[in-house]
Amino acid sequence: MEQREVLVVLFDGVQALDVSGPVEVFHGASQGEPGAYRIRTAGLDGTPVRTTSGLTLVPDLTLAEAGVPHTLLVPGGQGTRDPDPRLIDWLRGNAHRARRKVSVCSGALLLAEAGLLDGRRVTTHWMLCETLARRFPALRVDPEPIYVRDGDVATSAGVTAGIDLALALVEEDLGRDVALAVARHLVVFLRRPGNQTQFSVQLAAQTAERRPLRDLQQWITEHPAADLSVDALADRAGLSPRHFARAFRDEVGMPPGRYVDRVRLEAARRRLEDTADGIAQVSRHCGYGTPEAMRRAFLRVLGTSPAEYRRRFQPARPPVPAA
Incomplete structure (x- = not known):
């Protein structure tokens, strides 16, 4: 079985649930299918980062040390408002090599800043869709779906939508039975369709x-x-x-x-x-x-x-x- 490396980008001001939600999904899938995913986290300097809620996360390695992952996951959080230019430079120079580029919530702002979403249909948290569309007019921003797939790029709405998208990716990689087992373990739905509206x-x-x-x-x-x-x-x-x-x-x-x-x-x-x-x-x-x-x-x-x-x-x- 092919082992798919999932590389999660960490930075100061990251949203903890944007990280932990998808990570738990991929980890759960690896419990059912041993070796299916290798999950690693990486930051600019490899030093601990502080999340928006005050939790501290310690990256496994630096971004410079990271190879080419199968799935690159870029979470959101307050740190996307004024990102470190080095992070954007790394994404611009390396993210395109990943087989799949995935963002959760405002992580789409980082991918857009790096030029990775031009011409794509994308989404993000509904409160940020207008900002995303205004700052990056080359994007086709859809404010309603909880996640959007466009080729090798997948973008999702806020927080829990990252879990929905991760379950969809697991189902694509390993089949519905594995994804269903993960959903049961996490006591979540399998699965909200991507075109489900993200707000009432x-x-x-x-x-x-x-x-x-x-x-x-x-x-x-x-x-x-x-x-x-x-x-x-x-x-x-x-x-x-x-x-x-x-x-x-x-x-x-x-x-x-x-x-x-x-x-x-x-x-x-x-x-x-x-x-x-x-x-x-x-x-x-x-x-x-x-x-x-x-x-x-x-x-x-x-x-x-x-x-x-x-x-x-x-x-x-x-x-x-x-x-």
Whole structure:
């Protein structure tokens, strides 16, 4: 079996979970398939680095001593805001030789600064997507997915999305059974699809300035199966349909119909994840009316059916020990 070296770049101000999450995934895979991965960490000088949370990590070696890894993993953290120029120089001169380049969260800023993401479709933490797109216009930044694969480059959103991406890479390398065993051990999902949105509709949308519209946003979230037509919502807000549609779009940042679509999709996702309700019951509870209407919404936005979404997204449960 080919041994794949995973080299994790460390620097002052790194996010500890961006490092430990993927490392635990690759380590777990090596327990199931001995020798599958060799995991090493490297820093500029090989000296201990301090994470954003105050933990100290000690690199295995310096970046200068590192060879060409199979997978180069660049985590994020506050240290990506003003990185050491030597780190960027090393990435620019060496990272392209790795078979896979992977970033977690704001680690994408380091890869972009080194010129490794030009022309690529990428993502990062949703709070940083606008910054990434503005600073590096040659990138195609997609703010919604939890991770994006583009050729030999993979970028992911914040913190836990690094675990999702690592599980996807293990599944690609060693198969679904190994990845599932790792997920069970870590008690995480196997696996959130990469095009799963990284934030809720409440985070994606703006909060309306006027109290009636703010209250209406909350009411929509709590009543996805209600009549959420423009006329019905306008009546609840005490406005004419035309005035309501214009005010909602101006203050929330999207038309009311699109907001309702997102709320219903999110409600359906949560119900598929958290309950054993049947597909027809979920579709009625979330305002779709029919399973077919919900299926079309899932395929359009997530690229998967509700049944497949549930299969992938249900938490992996450890097997019950034999008596």
